[in-house]
Amino acid sequence: MRDLTDRGLDTAASRGATYADVRIVRRLDESIAVKSSRVEGVASGESEGFGVRVLVDGAWGFASSYRLEPAEVDRVAAEAVRIARASATALRRPVVLDDRPPAHGSYESRVQEDPFGVPLETKIGDLLAADQAMKRVTGIAFTESTYAAQREWKTFAASDGSFTEQTITHVGSAVEANAVEGDEHQRRSYPDNGGGWQAAGYEYIRGLDLIGHAEEYAEEAVALLSAPQCPPGRRTVVLDPSQLYMQVHESCGHPTELDRVYGTEASYAGTSFLTTDKLDEGFRYGSDLVTIVADATVPGGMGSFGWDDEGVAAQAVPLVRNGIFSGYLTSRETAPRIGRRSGGAMRADGWNRIPLIRMTNINLLPVDGMSLDDIVADTDDGLYLAQCRSWSIDDRRLNFQFATEVAYEISGGKKGRLLKNPTYTGITYELWRSCDAIGDASSYRMLGTPNCGKGEPGQIGHVGHAVSGARFRDVQVGVLG
């Protein structure tokens, strides 16, 4: 690989690049989809290529190709330089990168049981058994079960002498039971409708015990059909980790991306209400209990790595400390503008995309004192909301609305009857300021989403979120018409 990366860097430099980096990425993925107890699709994919990113006259250019050949490396590096020169014709603020020590070394995410080494028939059999357990439940209309694994080998080289190699493996699996009656369609999924992903091996899939949860979730989907509608009103809500992680993702993860703050996602995903003046003034984002950290170093998180995609070492960056907004997800280009060093959050979706500021693992730290069960027991009247079903948030990440698969009434400190079609809505900082309890470490677990979209052309990110569950007061709960 080194001969190809050297060639790309040399060509870029000889054409006039003042900075260049080359990434060679090979990605292997495998997926299994089971629908209503039949194997609907099994796929195996492989993709390989390289991308060259250059700075010329303070402007960026990037080109990429699937042909890993010396002549193509020359062509692509030259194309990147030409593109950068075109960028320079509409440039107002030349790019300045922060200093960082050259990166050297290798990194491999922890895998006990190689998911690509487990026989296909075993993986299919495990998934099918869980799906069949759901399908056996009377009243289930259809079921869906998924398994997927992805492994990336990444080589990064930059004109400052950096050279790193990383191997990162992610796996995920989930089961979903659907019950339909007339216009009513209810579903329950475990562990997460996005797939319950981690940076791990097949041992994580075994640990999910899909088959052990299948029947319970299917029965709940059927029960939801005849459950009462969740009534509207201002309520106390307790968010299960399966919902809370999405609340963190949408209302803390995205608005703390510093590129959004500077407008570079304005034409697509939007901007952010967390403008830099709020960092300077110590904006109160949440209650004193709320501490949120972007941590790329935790094992198991899909946002963990050795170095980001511009060679900055993994680190833990506080975003909210005891309720006060205290940091951003940053890059080498954006961090100097707030007087900081890059927090190492630049990640690219494969060889054919530039790195963007992405979430790493955005974790809401647990709080000693009350377990999640204690929080329920401490709640006289409220709702326990679990499993994200639908999400939407405005372009500055203020007004959100989530639907969850299920609400359980909390009365006198006990979880009671099911309520269907729950939704809740609010303004980001008002919700987090109303947080008066966060679960302790006993329910703290790493979740994540494998489908975080950002950028043009579109990129899909794998990001992690560790949460324990939390309680919020006076939240607007709605109902479907």
Add this chain to the structure above:
Amino acid sequence: VGGSREDAQTDWLATAQRAVGLASAAGASEAEALVTADHAQLTRFANSEIHQNVAETSAHLNLRFVIGKRVGVASTGRLDDEGLRQVVDRAATIARNVEELADWGGLPEPDGREIRTLPGAFAAATAESSPEQRAEAVRAVIAAADEAGVVAYGSFATTTEHIAVANSREVGALQARTWSQLITVSMGPDGGTGYAESAAVDATTIDAERLGREAAEKARATANARSVDPGDYPVVLEEYAVVDLMDMLGYLGFSALAVQEERSFVEIGKRIGSDLVTIVDDGEDPAGLPMAFDYEGVAKRRIALVEQGVCAGVVYDAQTAARDGVRSTGHGLPAPNPYGPFPLNMLMDGGSTPREELVGGLDRGLLVTRFHYTNPVHQKMAIVTGMTRDGTFLVEDGQIVAPVRNLRFTQSYLDALAGVASVSRERRTLKGFLGGVVVPALRIEAFTFTGATEH
């Protein structure tokens, strides 16, 4: 400019046929290879300068290897002989390990209809477009923003795509397509924002300066927006918002798989819209971004989805068609595809009302430029939530009286279709979730807004 010379000279159909031959030799009773080869370029701008600027040369082969009724799918970005041999091995291994699909209908056969090259699907000007040309267009958008005292954001994309499908039942199809899209958001000094977009097969037909002016003028007009209370309002939806209706209805209901799984709102003959609503999917219509055949190599049929408000049809791929005992309509996506077929070329009929007169039909209502971050809340009722963005206005007595802060809606898109009271004569070609969409602007009698935000 146009990617690697080797790619420009490659016969992608021959590559697909070579893979099918290797699969047949390895014991496949049926085999299909789909090759997609792209040269895609995108220039992105923000704060009135180019900040990202990228190009990609890619090729990908997707192989379906069938043994009886057992199907394995594997894909690769390595299209040399060794890469093809490996992908055949992986697909074969999968096919040998999966159970039979009891209702497997087989790969598509040629259905006697000629797969025609659609001259309107490809423009040499797009295929040959350069980073310098894109930068020139971006500078025109920025100049319009500068003149209006606002800041420009957006992107200009040009893509050339080759699609080749070959299978062991003698399907062999090759098409070259181009598309381009320019979008821009303008932001003004007093919180105003505006939006404009255009998509076209030929990038040189996109008028960057006009789009820049449209977004800039709207950003000026939305400065110092005021709050209005959530509630039910009659609305005029600009084309940029109507695209979301098409995308969501396509995703939630217009697919045969959604009907087969009983999660679709579609029942043939059921009224879901007012008489003014007619929606078709037509891969050949040059008003859109044409496509001759689908990712299974089946020529696209024109499908009426909604005719004068009444559900008229859904789109099929080979597998859903086999289940219903009909022929594929040419709407298959690459395998494996748990989402089922999808209408990639939706067009909504224009009406009789000049676009600028739609607002005149509102006594008191809202003009909405576009939607943001929409998501279904209830699939079967097509209830969707999302935000307005980049230009929302209060209209009284047929006149725009003030810009308003953005609102959240929670609305059945079916009820929205039922409430369509006027349709603009003019239509725009835009890029939808997966394909090109041609839509008019609409006046709708009631739309439910359920929340508000601070800007």
